[in-house]
Amino acid sequence: MTLVSKKNDPGSGLYRRPTISLITFVTMSKPVICIGAALVDELFHAREKMMMHTTNEVSSTRTAGGVARNIAHQLSLLDIPVQLISVFGNDVDGDWLKKECTDTGMLLDASITAPVPTGKYTAIINTDGSMFTALLTNAALHLITPDYLQEKEALLANAAYVLVDANISVESINWLINFTNLNKIRMIIEPCSVPPAKKIATANFNGLYLITPNEDELPALCSDAATTTEEQIKELLDRGIQYIWLHQGVDGSALYKKTETLKLNAPNANVVDCTGAGDGSVSGFILSKYFGKDNLNSLRTAHTLSAEILQVKGAIATHLNQEKLLQQVSKYYEE
Secondary structure (H helix, E strand, O other), X not given: OOOOOOOOOOOOXXXXXXXXXXXXXXXXXXXXXXXXXXXXXXXXXXOOOOOOOOOOOEEEEEEEEOHHHHHHHXXXXXXXXXXXXXXXXXXXXXXXXXXXXXXXXXXXXXXXXXXXXXXXXXXXXXXXXXXXXXXXXXXXXXXXXXXXXXXXXXXXXXXXXXXXXXXXXXXXXXXXXXXXXXXXXEEEEEOOOHHHHHHHHHOOOOOOOEEOOEOOHHHHOOOOOOXXXXXXXXXXXXXXXXXXXXXOHHHOEEEEEOOEEEEEOOOOOOXXXXXXXXXXXXXXXXXXXXXXXXXXXXXXXXXXXXXHHHOOOOOOOOOOOHHHHHHHHHHHOOO
């Protein structure tokens, strides 16, 4: 595994090829554990501007998806050890989806196969790459209960990071926050969309390392009393979250903690498909943090991976390995 650092970069040497010490090697042997949805993505790309109440001509693709699974997939392609805890249906789609996962190198030892239909995510993509609408028929993620997670304590205790998407229950999220706090493991929550963000708004966030809302999800996580972005960020920080990473689309993102705010513009990208761009940014951030890099370099890597995903169809940048990704960081964020 290589991280290469650009000289004269005040953000810390992301592009230097380090000598791997024994301590670093031991840290790198710990997996990132991703918990949440694994879905079959059916994406319909409009050939012309979408029109309501009539037939629209589209092209279609079928890929493996789900927020937690997408993040796990991208990390696995970038040579990070990954365990996925999700629910697969005991059907043809489930068999196909599991093979798509294991072919990337991720492990599914702690995932569940249940007598339910495999979850599906169906999205209609506009000609400019933006989402027109999306539909979700989710797998039985209610099966990932606190009791089930407790059975996996030995696995979870060995994690370098725990990434959770908000499709699982509030009770399970609370259990995981408590467990990761006790075991000094960094936990990240990806809200996914407005409905699951609203659902987890009552969670006990105290001690959580990072939450990653976009501008629509942020107010859903907060009380009605917090009406501005500044008030919403303050409310979440006051609830004990260490970092809030606000995704702002073409305007980039802002990483907030109580003592400072770090903002970074998004690189220019020729958008083909927005599916999975947010998931990719989380993968890039985790990749950089996994190697002990600072916040600025982690944001640069995150934005670069997101930009690369925006320029392909589907949620995964399969054309990138770790070295190629870090070359792209250098291209997008030249000094």
